[in-house]
Amino acid sequence: MYISDLIAVSVATLSSAAVVGTDLYCQADAPERAVLYCRANIALNSEDLERLRQRGITKLYISSEGRREYQKHLRDVASGSGSNSVTMAQRSAALNEVVLAVLEESFVKGDTSDTVETTLEMSQLATRLLTDGDFATGDLFRVLHHDYATFTHSANVAYYLGILATALGYTKKEVEEIVAGGLLHDLGKLKVDEKILAKPGKLDDAEFELIKKHPRDGFSQLADRKDLTIGQLMMVYQHHEKIDGRGYPVGCVSNEIHPWAKMCAVVDIYEAVTSQRPYRKPMPWQQACELLKRESGTSLEKEIVECWTSIIKNTMQP
Ligand SMILES: [Fe+2]
Numbered sequence: 001m002y003i004s005d006l007i008a009v010s011v012a013t014l015s016s017a018a019v020v021g022t023d024l025y026c027q028a029d030a031p032e033r034a035v036l037y038c039r040a041n042i043a044l045n046s047e048d049l050e051r052l053r054q055r056g057i058t059k060l061y062i063s064s065e066g067r068r069e070y071q072k073h074l075r076d077v078a079s080g081s082g083s084n085s086v087t088m089a090q091r092s093a094a095l096n097e098v099v100l101a102v103l104e105e106s107f108v109k110g111d112t113s114d115t116v117e118t119t120l121e122m123s124q125l126a127t128r129l130l131t132d133g134d135f136a137t138g139d140l141f142r143v144l145h146h147d148y149a150t151f152t153h154s155a156n157v158a159y160y161l162g163i164l165a166t167a168l169g170y171t172k173k174e175v176e177e178i179v180a181g182g183l184l185h186d187l188g189k190l191k192v193d194e195k196i197l198a199k200p201g202k203l204d205d206a207e208f209e210l211i212k213k214h215p216r217d218g219f220s221q222l223a224d225r226k227d228l229t230i231g232q233l234m235m236v237y238q239h240h241e242k243i244d245g246r247g248y249p250v251g252c253v254s255n256e257i258h259p260w261a262k263m264c265a266v267v268d269i270y271e272a273v274t275s276q277r278p279y280r281k282p283m284p285w286q287q288a289c290e291l292l293k294r295e296s297g298t299s300l301e302k303e304i305v306e307c308w309t310s311i312i313k314n315t316m317q318p
Pocket residue numbers: 185186214239240
């Protein structure tokens with residue numbers, strides 16, 4: 001069996017005593033080859049996981065036919081229902097892996113109904129973890145990816161929003177809606193040419209005008225949905241508005257911007273600058289917090305910036 005025919009899965013998402021439901025393969029001694037490691041119906045035990053850790057193996061592999069079963073396993077681990085021995089760190093790793101996989105699949109498919117249904121399901125799963133009393137932001141932050149793909153950015157923004165909304169005292173139901181809004185906030189960007197999104201250096205005026213269309217495009221795609229709230233739609237439409245009126249697409253001012261869109265604006269900037277882009281390195285968290293503070297009270301809402309930067313400081317400081 002060749003590794004190139006298989007899908008890599010993270011060992012961090014496997015918990016002892018849980019049956020994954022699809023065969024697991026590991027790298028063979030021969031280059032590019034994989035051998036069967038564990039049959040679909042057999043549960044790994046804690047000694048197996050420890051042995052993998054000691055050998056420095058962080059990835060195993062599944063066949064593409066086993067993708068659905070593996071995603072089901074990830075949902076069980078993320079929700080904490082798979083096994084009693086599952087840790088919060090494993091739940092965070094499983095959540096991120098399943099959210100990224102299903103979001104990418106749905107964004108590529110380009111079917112709005114499918115994307116909305118997927119995001120509503122994922123926001124429920126994410127909120128269950130983010131609002132759990134034992135949840136630690138550090139566990140989730142350690143497993144996040146920081147590339148420039150729209151689905152990665154959307155997932156990170158959604159988790160950040162869930163953490164921020166919980167800290168600001170929103171109810172669990174509101175947190176779930178806000179997380180779903182975060183997953184959808186850049187939907188309109190899927191229409192923008194990848195060459196523009198990944199362009200190294202400054203965008204010219206025409207390219208920037210194209211990018212600036214994405215809140216309006218995302219909003220028009222979703223506006224008729226009966227399963228989305230006004231707050232969620234405003235997150236899509238207004239997440240690039242600034243409280244001093246210098247934002248887009250409309251240029252509304254503070255009291256015209258929905259509070260959830262103001263929250264989305266703060267974490268959207270934080271996620272964008274701390275992630276890898278084809279044309280620049282990620283900004284360190286301290287610098288990103290400084291940047292937000294400089295915009296605080298002029299383009300970003302002060303209370304939200306304060307809450308978010310203190311969450312980041314408490315999570316990142318040793
Ligand atoms: Fe955006």
